[in-house]
Amino acid sequence: MSLRPQGLKENWSLAPLTSWLVGGPAEFYLEPQSEVDLREGIEWALSEGLSIQILGGGTNVLIHDSGVRGLVIGLRRFAQLQNQVVDGExxxxxxxxxxxxxLLKVFLKHKLEPAVFLAGLPGDVGGGIVMNAGVAEALRPREFVELTRSIRVWDWSQGQIQERVQRREDLHWDYRHCRGWQPGVIVSAELAWPFEPQDDVLERVRKANQVRLTKQPLDLPSCGSVFVNPPGDKAGRLIEAAGLKGYRVGGAQVSPKHANFIVNVGGSLAQDLDVVIRHVQAEVQKQFGVQLRTEVVYLGEWPH
Ligand SMILES: Cc1cc2nc3c(=O)[nH]c(=O)nc-3n(C[C@H](O)[C@H](O)[C@H](O)COP(=O)(O)OP(=O)(O)OC[C@H]3O[C@@H](n4cnc5c(N)ncnc54)[C@H](O)[C@@H]3O)c2cc1C
Structure with a gap:
């Protein structure tokens, strides 16, 4: 039997830890600050027979109103960054x-292009890798895969923690998703970029932030784009063409500013967001025969 980890919370509200500000509590919640804390948390949950879910920055998850059973490990304080120039990288x-x-601050200090890519991309490095987060603009890099050299994973599926390191080439990187490392948690990552400083990087970061402010409803809680773009088209264009901008259920609304954003205009339930998501999918399917797939990850016990 493992010791109960220090700082373990019970029935802990998760809504404030997500960018949508919705969702119920975690049965148990832990914020490790070190690998020792993380290990203790996982081992305790295993000894108690609890399931384990990982929450990064919470900017791409929809947590059920009834919350999440078992242990939720929140990684927002699990942060450390070291960098050095090696072999021109x-x-x-x-x-x-x-x-x-x-991460952006480090690239900006060295005047390197990934700072422009990272401008306005919320969340953590782990969430960026899991989601292969990326931007629509033709930037270099454009997706997290281009920055990632390797990841270190802890897998507890055999009842105890096993560590493995996987190189970028060992993983399957798709549009807004990285596979081949699950199950488990990404503990750390090695990232790399050619050391080729450019004088206009700060100016480009400012512009990228400005463009996001103009195009996106950043004044309201959201999870960014809800749907991945179908091949050859834009989810936002299809949603707007279906006449769904402004469509609202409870506190959840298809943003009148950017149709692929669903915003919490105040007091939204996770259920409201899910109803809007499924209505949008049904309408776009009916009108254009296109099945929109969600980018957002559902956590908790959803019936679908
Ligand atoms: C305003 C706004 C704008 C956005 N713009 C973009 C954009 O331009 N491009 C884009 O790609 N995304 C965008 N997003 C979505 C989101 O920010 C990204 O997908 C981000 O990379 C998610 O990171 P996160 O740390 O918040 O992950 P979370 O939302 O916490 O988690 C996402 C998934 O990853 C898992 N996970 C997280 N960390 C780990 C880990 N260490 N080990 C194992 N599993 C883990 C979680 O369990 C969950 O399944 C936007 C979101 C917002 C709110």
Missing amino acids: LRLNVLSGTSKAE
Whole structure:
């Protein structure tokens, strides 16, 4: 039997830990700050027979109103970043809860292009890898895969923690998804980019932030784009063409500013967001014969 980890919370509200500000509590919640804390949390949950879910920055999840059973491990304080120039590359070793904003600062300091890519990308490094987060603009890099050299994973599926390191080439990187490392948790990552400083990087970061402010409803809680773009088209274009901008259920609304954003205009339930998501999918399917797939990850016990 493992000791109950220090700082373990019970019935802990998750809504404030998500960018949509919705969802019920975690049965148990832990915020490790070190690998020792993380290990203790996982081993305790295993000894109690509890399921384990990982929450990064919470910017791409829809948590059920009834919450999440078992242990939720929140990684927002699981942060550390080291960097050095090796063989003409900037190499970074980061714990997975390090925010993309921290990463941006390092690239900006060295005037390297990934700063432009990271401008306005919320969440943590781990979430960025899991989602292969990326931007629509033709930037370099454009997706997390291009920055990632390797990841270190802890897998507990055999009843105890097993560590493995996987190189970028060992993983399957798709549009907004990375497979081949599951199950488990991404503990850390090694990132790299050619050390080729450019003088206009700060100016380009400012412009990228400005463009996001103009195009996206950043004044309201959201999870960014809800649907992945179908091949050859844009989810936002299809939703707008279906006449769904402004469509609202409870506190959940298809943003009048950007149709692929569903915003919490106040007091939304997770259920409201899910109803809007499924209505949008049904309408776009009916009108254009296109099946929109969600980018957002559902956590908790959803019936679908
Ligand atoms: C305003 C706004 C704008 C956005 N713009 C973009 C954009 O331009 N491009 C884009 O791609 N995305 C965008 N997003 C979506 C989101 O920010 C990204 O997908 C982000 O990379 C998710 O990271 P996160 O840390 O918040 O992950 P979370 O939402 O916490 O988690 C996402 C998934 O990853 C899993 N996970 C997280 N960390 C780990 C880990 N260390 N080990 C194992 N599993 C883990 C979680 O269990 C969950 O399944 C936007 C979101 C918002 C709110």
